[in-house]
Amino acid sequence: MPSNEPTFAELLADCARSAVHLEMRDAYAVGDEAQDFSTWLSTGQRDTDPASEYWTPWVDLISDTVARGVVVRRARIVSEPVSDYIRYEHAATGVNVQAGEQVRWLSRSHASDLALPGNDFWLFDDHVIRWHHFAGDGTWVRQEISADPTNAKLCAESFEAVWARAVPHDQYEIH
Template sequence: MPSSVPSFAELLGRCQRSAVHLEMRDAYAPTDRFEAWKRGERINWDDRQSWWHSYDQLISDTVARGVEIRRARVVSEPVSEYIRWEHYVTHANVTAGEQVRWLPRRLATDIALPGNDFWAFDETLLRVHHFDGDGTVVEDEITDDPSTVKLCVSAFQAVWERAIPHDQYRI
């Protein structure tokens, strides 16, 4: 059965001003890239062709047309091995044009956070990610419910204001 949720590329294509992503898990389902990193393989950042993916191009194209893309990650410290890897590969996100910040979880105690990771598009539409306990996406949900969007956008903004820019966050 085909998904009724528009693709990320379609949602980003409709976006006119901003797309923000809040991530709150300390681990997601392992990928081949993560497993390679754990074996000691590293990316040659000088060879952009070897690591630049369609996602990076989509972000770059979207930023080039004037959409601000921000990602905030709430993380436990000391960070998990997965977050250590995410920090390493965030070089690609930043190169593509995303602004990325990190917030130690201990500094988020007084922020009302939603129960799920999400993307908010133009502060009017959410793509909410539902994961299983191992960090595998079970499904994505789309909502434009004004109170839910308001909660998520305000949570993102509160995290963003406290979070540490990627180039300053040390793990």
């Protein structure tokens, strides 16, 4: 990441109203999840302790952000039947919710007629986008920060369209 680009924590710190995240991949190969994912695959056990070393940084960041009055929402578009990775994500999403995130799930079959951007993103206060670029195998490539108004509008409209159709986490059943 170029040194002049803000970190995720800095973007959240500058956020005053809303931070929304749209995830559209069925698998991610993020390095800091590798051991946890491997353990989950072999044992079915997932770290769901918000006070664990794994979760504390995220829980603290989101809790502090929500405490300032920022609404944090995450929507996931998933293929069904879901991949092992989505099962893994679902198994611990309760921690995201406990931290203060609102999370919804949308079957990809219900998103066919939605105009969606080509990459996952975070959108802060409807104008700053943090694009997530991944390789074909799901490994993280880079982030890209943009304040392009046309792209921000696309992201905001796409997210709201997904959110309106998506199922709240506590009601979503894995298929």
